[in-house]
Amino acid sequence: MNTTQSEKITPRSQDYAAWYQDVIRQADLAEAAEVVKGCMVIKPHGYAVWERIVAELDRRFKETGHKNAYFPLLIPESFLRKEAEHVEGFSPELAVVTIGGGKKLEEPYVIRPTSETIIGHFFSKWISSWRDLPLLINQWANVVRWEMRTRMFLRTTEFLWQEGHTAHASHEEALEETLRMLGIYAEFAEGIMAMPVIRGIKTRAEKFAGADRSYCIEAMMQNGLALQAGTSHDLGQNFGKAFDVKFQNKNGELDYAWQTSWGVSTRLIGGLIMSHSDDNGLVLPPKLAPIQVAFVPIYRKEEERAQVVEKAHALSAELRRLGTSVVVDDREGYNPGYKFFHWEQRGVPVRVEIGPRDVAAGSTVVKRRDDGAKQVVPMAGLAEMVSGLLAKIQSDLFGRAEKRLRDNTVLAGSLGEVAEILKDATAEKGGGKFVMVHIADDPACDAKMKELKASVRCIPLVDEHGGPGKCIITGQDVPQRALVAKAY
Amino acid sequence: MNTTQSEKITPRSQDYAAWYQDVIRQADLAEAAEVVKGCMVIKPHGYAVWERIVAELDRRFKETGHKNAYFPLLIPESFLRKEAEHVEGFSPELAVVTIGGGKKLEEPYVIRPTSETIIGHFFSKWISSWRDLPLLINQWANVVRWEMRTRMFLRTTEFLWQEGHTAHASHEEALEETLRMLGIYAEFAEGIMAMPVIRGIKTRAEKFAGADRSYCIEAMMQNGLALQAGTSHDLGQNFGKAFDVKFQNKNGELDYAWQTSWGVSTRLIGGLIMSHSDDNGLVLPPKLAPIQVAFVPIYRKEEERAQVVEKAHALSAELRRLGTSVVVDDREGYNPGYKFFHWEQRGVPVRVEIGPRDVAAGSTVVKRRDDGAKQVVPMAGLAEMVSGLLAKIQSDLFGRAEKRLRDNTVLAGSLGEVAEILKDATAEKGGGKFVMVHIADDPACDAKMKELKASVRCIPLVDEHGGPGKCIITGQDVPQRALVAKAY
Incomplete structure (x- = not known):
């Protein structure tokens, strides 16, 4: 392949975003597929890293009883509409197939942006009794979300990912699964990617469209910006009701299944690059180096x-x-x-x-x-x-990344203080911080953070910052600080 | 999952096609995704078999110097038109995305039916000198071809496959690669799937749209029908010219790259089922059994x-x-x-x-x-x-399948004889044969076979049936017999 060795890598201090693109080019990981809007080609070296990620995760999924399967790429458009929040969240991002085999289709198909709907449809056919539960499925697949602003690996119109989809007989079991998979993501991120993460719960405003609650792992990039590296959703009975996933419980009563979904994607490669690499190019942790x-x-x-x-x-x-x-x-x-x-x-x-x-x-x-x-x-x-x-x-890579996370995590006691801390932070110039603040889980508070071009990343599952306090926006009592940051 | 144990499997002698569907259902390999026309869900047991196939093939591809990469699912519609034969072959089967992110697209995208065009585009960017050659790429991916009549695993609108795409400095090297990969497919089919195959070259009428010549492996199913189990194409400079894949050769002259492509798909699972299974259900060869x-x-x-x-x-x-x-x-x-x-x-x-x-x-x-x-x-x-x-x-599985192939391979000396041999053979009733006949590589002769609902499957690379003779249609001299059969 074309040798681009002589091309220089922009130093991080000069322009972090340019550095990121340069590292990808010089390491021959990927290139923008300009002819397909927002898409990229994952080149052999980048794909080899993805294969390492897949191997590590796939083993963990199987060890915890999950089985891989494959569901159709195309989803009837009407399926998306069955779950009100879900369609609202995803319709702006859909790619729609209107012509098949030379003919206009009676009902268009969307290319899966995620598969809760089509999998919900099949779960309703496969599940009838508590004996069929838990049903633990994972899918390795490509998905398409029409994105306006794209960045290689971090946000592309098409990306590769895995999506776990499970069904359970009780909310308790579903929640346990949601947290188990979050734990696997965190252990993988820290132990294999050498990328420390904060495990937390998303605010209601930031949760997955269709979930009751979303859990996430958030990592800090070298420029101090946050990267959501994986999510695990407690779907409650929302998709169960939308797709009629019913089962007879041990008491002989009919109930809707409790579902979860969880996923990580090729975005992890972006996180890997921005956790360890330097002005000379890519640095890979040994456990993921092809x-x-x-x-x-x-x-x-x-x-x-x-x-x-x-x-x-x-x-x-x-x-x-x-x-x-x-x-x-x-x-x-x-x-x-x-x-x-x-x-x-x-x-x-x-x-x-x-x-x-x-x-x-x-x-x-x-x-x-x-x-x-x-x-x-x-x-x-x-x-x-x-x-x-x-x-x-x-x-050592993990140790350095952890020190960076610790050194750049700060407390703030007022909206003004958060604004001051984050005002100059950008993807290009760096200077981002993880700001721990008391803030209510209230869409109005999330909106205030958006005004600062920041967001409530999560409410950490383990509070390391001193317990309860008063919300910096509403003044109401909240049990612990949440993580606010600018993010990818 | 729902236990369908008590449902019966139709005996092969009664209706082979019904038996095939029953085996798939009872082995829990897959199910038709009725809500997505022509598509299927590959269930965990079926997917586990596919994972075994992928592991075996991927190792062989890597051992022969190929690297995996990933190219976009969506291809600009205009790309297909750049190679005249290619667009003619694939346009009737395309799924077209006309809406993205809520807006009508200026240029529609097609979902890849195969990736020669988009990969050709990138090869032209990556190749400039003989030093960049050979370029040996493989992609594991899903593809979509709008099929009218579908059968699970054998012919579905969406399927999973691998597609190898390589570029070389000379036709000699490209042809060597084409045959190397055909050899790997044959060795895999026989050694791992326990499925004997005939290696051959397709007639000009039956070749891949855009190739100079197509090579294939053909297997005999239990009902005597042929299954094309893998193909390897000598693309000549056709895509090189269409996508301007040029390189400077050792003499300093510019030339177009010589390309190949080759693929096998989830169709192999259909071949596996119809090679070994019986009236009690699925029989898997140990080397592919999860x-x-x-x-x-x-x-x-x-x-x-x-x-x-x-x-x-x-x-x-x-x-x-x-x-x-x-x-x-x-x-x-x-x-x-x-x-x-x-x-x-x-x-x-x-x-x-x-x-x-x-x-x-x-x-x-x-x-x-x-x-x-x-x-x-x-x-x-x-x-x-x-x-x-x-x-x-x-x-033993291989031995039995090989005996079946041998016992059901017959010679014919006239068109009438071919018609007589194949007249009652159907996918449902069986009775298919591999008929070895002298027939010219001429579209008119292929058309005659189509009238019998049969086709020239290939001209075997190794002639085991006595050398030259006169074409049963045109009477012209041909160097050896070709394989004619009814096929999936």
Whole structure:
């Protein structure tokens, strides 16, 4: 593919939004599909990261009893109208198929923006007794939402995601599922993406259209903006009633099923980029890096080449035996500097250099992508050392991201103070903060935050900021502070 | 989910098409999505089979240097028109999005029926030199083709598939790739699906719209009908010219890239069903079975229960250590007969029964799904025995399918003979044959076969039927026999 190596990456301090686009281009993750409005092409390196994300999540879903299935892309337009809030939330974003096989359709189809409606329809056919519950389904799919302002990975007209859809015999069980999946998202974000998150509940104004309550994980990007990284919805009996999902309970009475839905998407890749990457390009946490270690043989003469390349292959084989994903960059016609740059921009966590003098000395030079630290490491025991280093990088990345989150979380006691704290924060210039304030779960209060171009991101499930207080807008008593921030 | 156990499966001899639908329903593989014309829901058991297919193929694609990527679902309508044959082939089948975000679109988008056009557009941006070649991309995706007559898995308006798209510096390399991927499909079909296939080249009338030549694998279903199970296309420079995919060759001259595309889809699951299943339901080859072994504990009293269930779990753990996928059906409230039926209909290759007397005797009863053979097997060494049995079942399934193919392949020397052989063959009644005839690669000859409701399926790459002869329609000399059959 076209090598764009010589193009520069805008420094973060100059323009964070431009930096983000540059990192994506230089790491060859994706490119805007200008001919398809708001869409993008996920290029091989970006797709390989997505495959790692899918593998990690899919395993967790299966371990908790969920099964994958696949429902139609096209949904009869009338289905959306069956749940009043749902249609209101999604109609402005729909792509509508009006022609099929050369003929105007009697009833148009919409391309799924999410699948609660079509899955609700099938749940009503599959569920008749408490014995059929819980029904735990997940779908990996593409969805389309007609977006006005798009940003690669973060908000695109089409995106890839998973959507879990479950049905339960009681609200208690449904709520337990909602929180279980939120917990899986949080554990994945922190343990695998090295991205600390705040688990919380959305305000009523910010919840999913059709849910009773929505739970979310919110992460802080390097510019201090919030990113909603995953959501899990307690749907109550709303879709159960809209789609007649009824079951006979243990007492022989008919009741509507209690449902949940939950999802994460390719947006996570945007969060990954903005959690760890630097002015030299992408930085990937080892647990999600499609390539964890790149060996770069260094040589001038042909006889040196054979020797260092052979050694690189032998050492890489040892690393592979430990379950590490390795590439030996023995491409001809490219100098070592080019190769260093290549793997650095693509976020490979560890680079191992081997030259003729290293072979003679029985050592290598190992470089960390995250902090740039270099060290000479003996070939004997290299595999174990690098394996340990990968674990260290993973935890260091999390540690740094967590410190940033802590350092940029502040308290505010009045609307004026919130306004002052957030006034200069933008996606481009940075300066965002997580502002913890007492604020009522009231659409009027959410609207006040919107005036500041901010929003109530969530009411954290664990209150670490001192309990009750008075709402900065209404003055009413509220049990704890909520998280307010500017967000993607 | 709703248990449909008591519903009967129509015997194959009575109505093969009804049998096919019944097997799908009873194995809980899929169901027609009546509310979305021509579409289906792939239910968890069906999707699990697809996941096994994806895993096996994806590994083979990656081993041969291909990388996965993802391109937009929506394609500008004008793109289709850039390749004259392509638009002619696909326009009657398009789903068209005319409204997005509440507004009529200036240029409608079509939902991809296949992605040569949109990928061609991006290849032209990514390729500029011979150094960028070969470019080897694969995409796992959903596609939509507005079909008039649909059958679950075999022909649905939306289906899941993979589409490989590659670009090369010479026709020789492109053709090599086309045949390499055909070889991978054939090896997968025979080695993993236990489904023998004929590798061949399509006639000019039957080739993919936009290809220079199309290669295919054709399988024989139990009713003697042919199923095109995979195709690999030599696209020549057709899409290169349509989308201006140019590169500078080693001599410094500009040339158009030589491209290929190749795909298999969820249709393979239809082929799988019709290769091995019987009047009792689904039969899966062990290498694609999501569950390979089902343990059914048999007991009357509670103290027996604990004992047999414990033993079943201990034995199943040994099998898992050998890499076997096992379920222990310890559900309460269902009798053994129900469980036998349950796993049988779902195609699980081996069942292991353990009752109190078996525990006392240190033995189990092992039953093969494919031929119904039962034997008493000592618990000591059970895991190794079952593991070997799975391999035996896999090869027996292939052996039986291959014998069927051989027994139902016949020669014909005239048009009248072909007509006579195929006259009563239908999807419902069976009686299909693979008829090997000398026939010219001429659209007029293909048309003659269409009059018999048959088609020239392919000209086999390996001629096993005696070399040259005279075309049964035109009388001209042709180098070998071609395969004619009724087909799905």
